[in-house]
Ligand SMILES: Nc1ncnc2c1ncn2[C@@H]1O[C@H](COP(=O)(O)OP(=O)(O)OP(=O)(O)O)[C@@H](O)[C@H]1O
């Protein structure tokens with residue numbers, strides 16, 4: 001303080017004051033974010049505690065918290081995996097189309113169009129799923145049941161309404177497609193021209209060039225993009241809540257009338273009518289969902305951060 | 315060959331070559347230079363034929379479903395091209411053509427849902443997309459009539475509140491990350507957790523806000539502000555990410571030029587850096603608003619819904635467009651039609667808002683972006 | 689195997705921009721042809737149009753003829769993929785595929801064409817190509833290691849091995865030594881000297897001594913003025929170009945009296 005006052009007055013004092021306030025505000029904003037995140041984990045834990053410590057009979061379903069949550073976790077993972085299986089090849093193909101097949105001039109616009117898929121609110125995907133996808137899925141489900149009925153996924157009596165795990169998987173796939181495509185698109189664009197040209201100069205066709213130069217370069221990004229998509233699918237709520245006709249328990253049949261609900265959808269469906277311990281139970285379920293998505297997202301980031309090590313950029 | 319002899323005569327003297335190194339084994343096959351290629355009319359013809367067969371199949375065997383039509387055409391065309399190309403051009407070209415068909419099909423396949431969603435929402439939503447819908451609330455309405463006035467007001471209030479919370483925090487955090495952190499500990503931690511925050515499921519954000527407000531309002535409370543807090547958790551990371559990206563695009567020379575003029579740091583940041591990046595930031599914020607304005611799940615558990623207009627976000631339930639649409643669909647009265655019509659009209663309103671915001675965002679970035687040859 | 693290339697009145701465009709105009713020259717087989725000239729005069733553009741790599745750039749195209757063995761590369765119906773197998777290319781910066789081993793890099797081009805090749809044949813090919821590129825003794829114990837782990841000069845020789853493994857008729861090199869130290873440069877120059885017994889070689893270089901050392905024929909490209917297309921100003925025996933050039937511009941450029 002004495003040093004400041006020893007300096008000549010004027011020019012320096014006011015800006016310094018401003019500098020400090022501004023730097024403080026910027027740092028403070030960052031700290032708030034950290035507090036919020038700590039708060040998310042902390043408050044959820046706090047509100048979930050009663051359910052963790054309650055005796056099993058009191059928890060909704062009457063068999064305890066674990067029995068309540070694990071079929072939901074199963075449904076969450078099953079729908080998300082279906083979505084991922086559908087969306088991963090599609091997103092790679094679409095990204096390749098935009099980066100390496102479409103005419104340059106319209107490639108950017110095509111990218112925007114795919115991005116628009118992400119802008120549609122999930123409630124609208126839900127309504128669309130019920131009105132358009134579900135009815136359209138019935139003949140497909142019947143076919144699957146007739147011809148692939150020996151698999152556990154395709155039971156003998158497909159749902160007549162089409163509000164099945166399979167349809168939810170398809171709708172989720174559409175919803176996560178834009179994120180995954182965006183990640184793939186970006187990394188495919190970054191493929192060094194040097195390697196693409198090396199391949200072409202060896203007499204590779206376009207597809208051989210992609211296999212030699214583009215895909216190896218983008219592999220880890222494709223994986224991390226898929227994980228980001230998985231994270232989205234795991235947490236998606238309204239589309240699932242609206243489309244799926246659910247039943248308690250674990251159901252492997254993805255085209256039947258009884259489908260395992262997902263954590264997020266169950267919370268949305270039950271929460272408005274719940275009170276007391278039921279609320280705590282749902283929050284505990286939410287906590288489980290939070291940790292599952294956290295793990296998946298962190299894994300995705302880890303893959304991304306590892307990428308730089310073997311990308312071979314020299 | 316006489317030709318070769320002629321050339322030999324023309325040829326200037328070439329120095330004698332050293333003895334040749336032993337020749338490596340030649341690869342088994344050698345591509346002829348003049349390849350037979352499939353003429354364009356052949357591929358176009360096959361495409362037209364495939365489409366015709368697919369339409370015929372659709373008309374006679376099963377229904378004319380666009381997805382089925384696309385897939386059938388793609389499969390027929392893919393097989394036809396692959397086979398003919400294998401015969402005429404060889405396997406490698408055939409594979410290349412097949413992949414082109416597959417990749418293009420995938421892209422078209424992705425466009426179908428977008429088109430279908432738009433058609434469905436407009437087709438179902440236009441019936442109640444009228445003046446009453448925008449000027450009446452649902453207070454005392456049973457059956458037909460009524461509207462989403464309360465829900466629109468609620469959505470506007472909650473979105474405005476969310477934006478007011480998220481934008482300053484988001485932008486300041488981005489400023490901290492780009493301008494102040496200098497790769498420090500807090501910066502790294504923050505970057506990581508912003509990434510984590512991006513992945514929080516919206517319903518979990520809602521539950522967090524619920525749990526937080528148990529502290530202030532007791533259990534079971536519903537209010538607009540709780541919803542705003544939930545949405546802020548979703549919006550802040552989006553704002554941070556997009557702003558950060560824009561700030562990093564501002565060239566360092568600009569900052570140094572400003573410092574060299576004796577301008578203080580915070581003025582440099584506000585007057586030079588933020589000013590330069592403002593178009594990008596506005597774009598990012600607009601897209602972030604578009605993202606949260608359609609969020610349903612967090613509002614379902616924090617704000618609930620109500621039939622009358624509530625303009626006070628600090629107490630009581632509020633109607634919002636997405637939740638309104640959801641309840642009209644999920645808990646209709648009898649007859650169902652007026653309720654479902656209102657659900658779709660709300661969906662249409664929502665999608666118009668979202669698409670408009672996306673359009674505005676693109677326009678802002680297109681018009682005001684500094685021309686940096688991107 | 690080595691083929692003569694006849695270029696007839698070749699114009700090269702980038703979109704509307706005419707980059708190089710009216711090149712006519714005959715490139716001799718089993719010889720090294722060097723292309724020299726100031727920066728931006730279109731040496732790379734011309735070189736890339738000899739194996740149809742030019743058109744890889746969006747909007748780029750050529751007018752005119754390039755005859756290899758009296759067969760026009762730009763005739764309708766000619767597959768650029770086939771052209772590039774016949775006319776191989778080595779780039780300015782070494783570009784081995786980073787995710788592939790040394791072995792896989794060498795056979796990368798061969799694998800494209802002949803899926804089923806006996807392992808022993810493949811091994812022979814790798815050995816012969818690496819020997820041909822003067823790299824065998826240095827890498828024979830680490831063929832399974834990634835190619836990106838080699839030094840710059842070794843990487844460039846690996847790229848040459850990869851190019852000659854597909855047994856092209858012609859090898860094009862665009863400033864192959866510009867990213868290398870003098871020792872690696874000498875190694876590549878020796879290699880070029882060895883290769884010319886089997887291949888037609890065209891090399892772009894900014895290094896006059898290098899052009900004089902390795903080449904039999906030299907072509908000098910120049911820009912008449914900025915904004916004008918580049919042209920082939922003079923094309924003759926290397927000895928003649930460097931001792932007694934026919935054009936004033938060539939003499940100025942070679943003796944360093946050039947803007
Ligand atoms: N991808 C491109 N798009 C448009 N113009 C280009 C492109 N590449 C090169 N040019 C232009 O074509 C002309 C010739 O370029 P080129 O790269 O062939 O020159 P060069 O002789 O190889 O120069 P250097 O010795 O610096 O490598 C230049 O005017 C250059 O600006």
Ligand SMILES: [Mg+2]
Pocket residue numbers: 731732733862
């Ligand atoms: Mg060049």
